[in-house]
Amino acid sequence: MTEAALTSLLPLPVAIPLAGAVTAPLLARLSARLPVIVSVAALTASAAVLLLAAPWVFGGRVIAGYLGHWTPVSGHVLGIAFAADPFGLLLALATAIIGVVLLLYSLSELGGLGPRELGGYACLFQLLLAAVIGAALTADLFNLFVWFEVAALSSYGLAGFFLERPMALEAAFKILVLTTLASFAVFIGAGLLYAETGALNFAQLHDSLARHLTTPDTVALGLLVAGFATKAGLVPFHGWLPDVHTTAPGPVNALFAGPMDGLGILAIGRIVFQVYPAGSTPVLGLLMTFGLVSALLGAIMALAQDDLKRLLAYDTISQVGIIVVGLSASNPAGVAGATYHLVNHALFKALLFLAAGAIVHRTGVTKLSEMGGLARHMPVITAAFLLGAVSIAGLPPFNGYVSLSLIHQGLEQNHDAAAYWLTLAAQVITIAALGRAAWLAFFRRRAGDYEWREQLRPGMLAGLGSLGACCIAFGVAGPALLRTLMAPAAAGLLQPGRYAAGVLSGSARLVTLHITFDYFSPAELVSVAASIVIAAVLGWRYLRIREPRVIGALRALHTGSANDYAAYAIAGTLVAIAVVSLA
Amino acid sequence: MILVNYLAAVALLCIGLYAVLTKRNMIKMVMGLSLMEAATYLFMISLAYRAGSTAPVLLSPPPGKSAGDLVHGNVADPVLQNFCLTAVVIGVAVTAVFLSVVVRIAQHYRTLDSDKVRKMRG
Numbered sequence: 201m202t203e204a205a206l207t208s209l210l211p212l213p214v215a216i217p218l219a220g221a222v223t224a225p226l227l228a229r230l231s232a233r234l235p236v237i238v239s240v241a242a243l244t245a246s247a248a249v250l251l252l253a254a255p256w257v258f259g260g261r262v263i264a265g266y267l268g269h270w271t272p273v274s275g276h277v278l279g280i281a282f283a284a285d286p287f288g289l290l291l292a293l294a295t296a297i298i299g300v301v302l303l304l305y306s307l308s309e310l311g312g313l314g315p316r317e318l319g320g321y322a323c324l325f326q327l328l329l330a331a332v333i334g335a336a337l338t339a340d341l342f343n344l345f346v347w348f349e350v351a352a353l354s355s356y357g358l359a360g361f362f363l364e365r366p367m368a369l370e371a372a373f374k375i376l377v378l379t380t381l382a383s384f385a386v387f388i389g390a391g392l393l394y395a396e397t398g399a400l401n402f403a404q405l406h407d408s409l410a411r412h413l414t415t416p417d418t419v420a421l422g423l424l425v426a427g428f429a430t431k432a433g434l435v436p437f438h439g440w441l442p443d444v445h446t447t448a449p450g451p452v453n454a455l456f457a458g459p460m461d462g463l464g465i466l467a468i469g470r471i472v473f474q475v476y477p478a479g480s481t482p483v484l485g486l487l488m489t490f491g492l493v494s495a496l497l498g499a500i501m502a503l504a505q506d507d508l509k510r511l512l513a514y515d516t517i518s519q520v521g522i523i524v525v526g527l528s529a530s531n532p533a534g535v536a537g538a539t540y541h542l543v544n545h546a547l548f549k550a551l552l553f554l555a556a557g558a559i560v561h562r563t564g565v566t567k568l569s570e571m572g573g574l575a576r577h578m579p580v581i582t583a584a585f586l587l588g589a590v591s592i593a594g595l596p597p598f599n600g601y602v603s604l605s606l607i608h609q610g611l612e613q614n615h616d617a618a619a620y621w622l623t624l625a626a627q628v629i630t631i632a633a634l635g636r637a638a639w640l641a642f643f644r645r646r647a648g649d650y651e652w653r654e655q656l657r658p659g660m661l662a663g664l665g666s667l668g669a670c671c672i673a674f675g676v677a678g679p680a681l682l683r684t685l686m687a688p689a690a691a692g693l694l695q696p697g698r699y700a701a702g703v704l705s706g707s708a709r710l711v712t713l714h715i716t717f718d719y720f721s722p723a724e725l726v727s728v729a730a731s732i733v734i735a736a737v738l739g740w741r742y743l744r745i746r747e748p749r750v751i752g753a754l755r756a757l758h759t760g761s762a763n764d765y766a767a768y769a770i771a772g773t774l775v776a777i778a779v780v781s782l783a
Numbered sequence: 784m785i786l787v788n789y790l791a792a793v794a795l796l797c798i799g800l801y802a803v804l805t806k807r808n809m810i811k812m813v814m815g816l817s818l819m820e821a822a823t824y825l826f827m828i829s830l831a832y833r834a835g836s837t838a839p840v841l842l843s844p845p846p847g848k849s850a851g852d853l854v855h856g857n858v859a860d861p862v863l864q865n866f867c868l869t870a871v872v873i874g875v876a877v878t879a880v881f882l883s884v885v886v887r888i889a890q891h892y893r894t895l896d897s898d899k900v901r902k903m904r905g
Binding site: 342346349352353356357360366367369370371372373376377380381383384387388390391392394395400442443446447504510755756758759760761762763766767770 | 800803804805806807809812816819820823826827830860862863866869870873876877880881884885887888891892897898900901902903904905
């Protein structure tokens, strides 16, 4: 297959699930499960097309095509570019493959629902996946805004999927308010940038902004970062995230935590590195601060939760923070670690949310204080949850170890001791929070039996099994994956000039980055061991003491009121604009 | 007098934001968000304005001008107007979802007060 043929195939991975989404409600009239089965096929086809491009792109090429063949005329772009660079393709592939697993799992867990529900579910699920793949492949700012909105609209539907549950409606209202505010920020940001530079294409924007940067350009940067940070779930834009995750079904949680947060992080990465010249504004410092605050606040709030899914949701905020910290280190090790952690997080958080969802599904219990002794009754779920927990904890040989080590390495190379220790502190609290959850849910003694509802079905087992296997494989094959997938992805982000050349001319080659990773680095192994010991002590102590004042104060900040969350987000947006444009 | 447009857009944005941040009635919050949305449209259309320009339509040009004049001459920016069209369509869909969620909340909680619709906190 030639490169030209490949570029003409690039819109297909988005078009196939979009077509599936449109036909889903119609197919549901034939048979209730048919739309979900078709959506599995659609995402498989989408992943297959992406895999065709993978050898070229991960070999270090950027390939680009213009929709409708509106190719650039003497450097001026009129059409919408679809470009596959290793960073975007990695997220697109991960999204398509995890999408297949989640849809299979849904077929098994929610297969008993009626045709209307399943038709709508398959439609929204595919729309969201198509939007994330589209956002990963597009090289056009306005097109990115449109994919953002498609993802937003489908996420509203999925957040309020259980319409008969009032809590789900409350969550849907909060995600609507915050994401709508975010969409205004992205919209105005894109408009300002276009009015100032006359360009929407990432490559043209890059060339224009590298020459000179005006105040409207930097205001636009602040707005865009704030808007996409809401989708990623960074503090202080995170108000919607815990609520939505508390009420949504397990596969939807997994979809939001992996691909949808991924969209926000991908857009931030693209805008900060590939569109704007990264060194000429204080945006990396701003992101580092947002990331560290998210990492710490998310971990502390996770430690204090009683609802299992809400705990995992706060942990998502913490992990997104760590990914953004890695990105803002802006050296090869940090950025490669961040992309690695992005994929890892999608895998292990999906595993944890599916396990939590299965517990709720089988016992009807959502609170940790009412759980206990589940290890005896549900050995498979216990194993899945523990596997996810040790992966997040960064225990070798599981996947979190590799990505976290790389992020640490990136911070060390910048001699950023404060960020390094704060990341490590967040890590310790995360381990304590998950350890506490595992103890309370699985190992503690509990009087009385549960009201058993449903059995684990083969599709659910297959979903848990494949995600768990990926967690182990991504850990064991760490150095190989780093060389073949993550280093090219980091190269795509850190060589914006070559990405821009690729988008404009249709093809360009990236310079290979050599990132060393020592699996048996003594310092890293000691730090993992020390974190686990400290976390065990912390978690054990936390079970026996009354809630400390700090946690009470942080809890009080999360008032649950949509007005307050909107105020935090607006404040965050203003801070972002002020820091980026005034400094 | 394009400055008036910008001032109006900022004023609308602030009124909308005021409603979102201070009104606890959820319908009023949706109205506030709609106002903010209208402000963004006004802002975009104003950015597209060029002094003394004509509409970016090349067919049947105004008296005394040919299509060629328009291609090389002074027309309002069609791309920003396109932005608005797209955003208006998206905005309608979002408002529809918004209002249906609010109606459902009103049915289940028997209230529209966002301060009473907060079972999840902390």
